[in-house]
Amino acid sequence: MKRTWVVCALLVPLAAWAQPKPAPVVVPEYYRLLEDGNPAELFEAKGEALWTQKRGPKSASLEACDLGKGPGVVKGAWVEMPRYFADTKRVQDLESRLLTCMEVLQGFNAAEIAKTPFGRGEQVSIEALAAWISAASRGEKLALPQGHAEERRVYELGKRAFYYRAGPYDFSCASCHGEPGKRIRMQDLPELAKNPGDAVGFASWPAYRVSSGELWTMQRRLNDCFRQQRFPFPGYASDVTVALGVFMGVNAQGAVSSAPAIKR
């Protein structure tokens, strides 16, 4: 009897030590290890070069592009988008704004770029530019303007889109992102109807996806959300995608941006 007790005393601490760490501990640890070599940096370097390079039918650079803080101002622009632009009389996110600049300044056909599949043609340029522009605001807090009536209207539109249930499974964005503690396989899902915290959700895209080796912009992320809901694909830089951006961004106001982040 006495011998059994000794064995037990030895086994208990060993068993506790050998137990695998739970997923909520291991997954963030894995992301931290990846952060040191985030290939999004390669896209940033490409985007920086593209900004000043003379391109397109008009052979012009994007240096005169106004991202909301004046022509050519990149730093801090990302955390204040989507926002209202007086020249286009629309609320635009980074990508729809880049389409405008590429059309007006460089002479590209914006409608054609919007129809181009992700990862091809000029979409590749937009990915790189989005990586560089968002990196210029890394560590800053989301501060989307809501002063213009149009910005508030688009927020309400985004809210409606977020809770809109449809499709064969009667999904809405809120089915997955409407309450805390949800996950798909190993991925914790941020609660996007309120502030999910620093460097999560809206504050962490664009991001480099390790599993596919691609840089995903917010538009591409949203496009995939629509796919997962079994919805028809939304138009690139369409009103509904911008509205969802405003809804998520305003809800996460004050959250620190980690874009371009690294994901599984």
Next chain:
Amino acid sequence: MADPMKIRAQVAGDKATVRVLMAHEMETGQRKDAAGKTIPAWHIQDVTAQHNGKTVMTAQWGPAVAKNPFMQFNVKGAKAGDKITISWVDNKGDKRTDEATVA
């Protein structure tokens, strides 16, 4: 030509830690495209690291290395201001060399 690498080299005690990001497709030769045809292998084969012109490390890589690979290693005795040069050659003969200064 291939896109530039990102090289960071930082002194840590009596050595320097070098971190390299390379832009490369690293296609394995095992995947098939939408039409069912095999995508030919295309990956980095040889990596060379030099410290002030002297080769300090060589590596042979194959299709198992990830797309846009990240490599980290230490160089003993490297000081601030030293030059670190990284070169790679892929299986199509394409090559790239980039240099960084130890900080």
